[in-house]
Amino acid sequence: DAKTTQPTSMDCAEGRAANLPCNHSTISGNEYVYWYRQIHSQGPQYIIHGLKNNETNEMASLIITEDRKSSTLILPHATLRDTAVYYCIVVIYNQGGKLIFGQGTELSVKP
Amino acid sequence: DGGITQSPKYLFRKEGQNVTLSCEQNLNHDAMYWYRQDPGQGLRLIYYSQIVNDFQKGDIAEGYSVSREKKESFPLTVTSAQKNPTAFYLCASSIRTGGVKETQYFGPGTRLLVL
Numbered sequence: 774d775a776k777t778t779q780p781t782s783m784d785c786a787e788g789r790a791a792n793l794p795c796n797h798s799t800i801s802g803n804e805y806v807y808w809y810r811q812i813h814s815q816g817p818q819y820i821i822h823g824l825k826n827n828e829t830n831e832m833a834s835l836i837i838t839e840d841r842k843s844s845t846l847i848l849p850h851a852t853l854r855d856t857a858v859y860y861c862i863v864v865i866y867n868q869g870g871k872l873i874f875g876q877g878t879e880l881s882v883k884p
Numbered sequence: 885d886g887g888i889t890q891s892p893k894y895l896f897r898k899e900g901q902n903v904t905l906s907c908e909q910n911l912n913h914d915a916m917y918w919y920r921q922d923p924g925q926g927l928r929l930i931y932y933s934q935i936v937n938d939f940q941k942g943d944i945a946e947g948y949s950v951s952r953e954k955k956e957s958f959p960l961t962v963t964s965a966q967k968n969p970t971a972f973y974l975c976a977s978s979i980r981t982g983g984v985k986e987t988q989y990f991g992p993g994t995r996l997l998v999l
Contacts, residue, residue, distance in 0.1 A: 791954065807987070815993065816888075817990045819988070864986070871929050874926030874990060
């Protein structure tokens, strides 16, 4: 199973970009990188996913390195409501869609 | 509104009692999942179902049971055999399973506490 490594915690000033890194050096060619976030005592919220190209949606951008061994989630203008634990997950192909959640990065957005 | 609902938000279990957690979705998703989350930890898969009347064990199925009689419903029973049931339980669903492009959407969760 491809594992991910993320920093335990990060701080970001309100209005600035938050860049959350993730290492997944053992990722296989047909595995996607997914990002979720979880605000305290709520269910995880889907943010974005990608295979090898950079992706952008209304919430965030996902930058994946050419060798696919790492990626960065970018929240372009962080707000206080973006304070949450962010999980980088590699989706295992054809195994019931199991999501393996690691410890994640606790992002604190400060005024 | 389309989405996943879980009830109740809080549930209390007495020793030796079975309790059932509800999960309903109106997204017309084929696959549904149950995860358990302990304080400060990530999610662990309990059971999942790819289609009605079919389900498979996840990584920590012991002490739990499920049913999938309807596409929109996937209740989880925490039996008395589960010795440490206190946790946050999360239900999720996805359009399909078995492929790479499957996004799981989560419900708000049920917090189970043992009296």
